[in-house]
Amino acid sequence: METTHRVFVGDARDLSGIEDDTVELVVTSPPYPMIEMWDDLFTDLDPAVGDALESGDGRRAFEAMHAQLDRVWDELERVLVDGAIACINVGDATRSIDDSFRVYPNHARVLEAFESRGFDPLPDVLWRKPTNSAAKFMGSGTLPPNAYVTLEHEYVLIFRKGGEKRDFEPKADRRYEAAYFWEERNQWFSDVWTDVRGELQVLEDDELRDRSAAYPFEIPYRLICMYSAYGDTVLDPFWGTGTTSLAAMCAGRNSVGYELESEFLEVFEDRVAAAPDLSRSVGRARLERHREFVDRRRKEEKEFGYEADHYETPVVTKMERGLQFREVAGIDRLDDDESTGYLAEHVPLTLE
């Protein structure tokens, strides 16, 4: 099996490199409005943002920034197939402007934007960022009432385009082979994720790392396994250093991305080189965790109804029987005039 991964250096407000109705899943994290590190970017996209900030009008700046994201959401509406899922990782922002502190609720504004474009909101996920530091106070020490709650969670907002679920032919291999384990379902489809590890991948250049605001690999990887089948294409319009494409590659799905900053593609080169090892270790770790689950369940003297077809292990449900992990066996370049591309060759996961 082969997958393709394309990256366009360009502005996602115009996804003209991607045809209508060709994407089955979006997994992305936009620049967060009202987080200072993105002020300049939003001002480049629309100078009205800078004017609003300078005049101390936080509410107007917030709206002007979201108006730029809205243009990307319009494009998603065009490129997604009916029934496609969009997963938007976003955090709220806290900020003082002209000595007035408040929260800017990005998640609520993005939710409204998708709903008004005909997407159905589905139950969302909160994930807690791993933090080593003791909780930081915001506001006035230990005296009521003027201290503020510290925001240490982000949202994964989840939407479906159009009212209907996607259709698959009965028993479609590409869906059944992409099944996940029962215990993974219980963990992944819970509404609060506290077990997402920080981004372990080290980017060489500290400045680049700060600017890329990469999310942990585990976030796109899980979402891709939860909401797409083999053969599907995953889009990240705010591609950054390509964590979504890396996760898609490891999960055996196609990907496409847009990114304004061309230098992030160089970072991705190193990440791609590590994809064969990463895909193997991610797949093996899932099988290893399943074996531990089997041991625990047997100790509790609970039954397993079925045997997996491709691995020597029992599984809880009939739907898991056909699951088959893939690993990346090799990667070639697939550049064209418009985009940088990669062709990944996948083989069934080996255990030795």
Ligand SMILES: C[S@@+](CC[C@H](N)C(=O)[O-])C[C@H]1O[C@@H](n2cnc3c(N)ncnc32)[C@H](O)[C@@H]1O
């Ligand atoms: C929060 S970061 C995403 C990081 C990414 N998820 C990763 O793991 O590396 C947002 C990215 O969107 C890019 N960006 C912002 N506005 C854009 C636009 N209009 N078109 C394309 N890329 C954009 C920024 O340069 C930045 O790399």
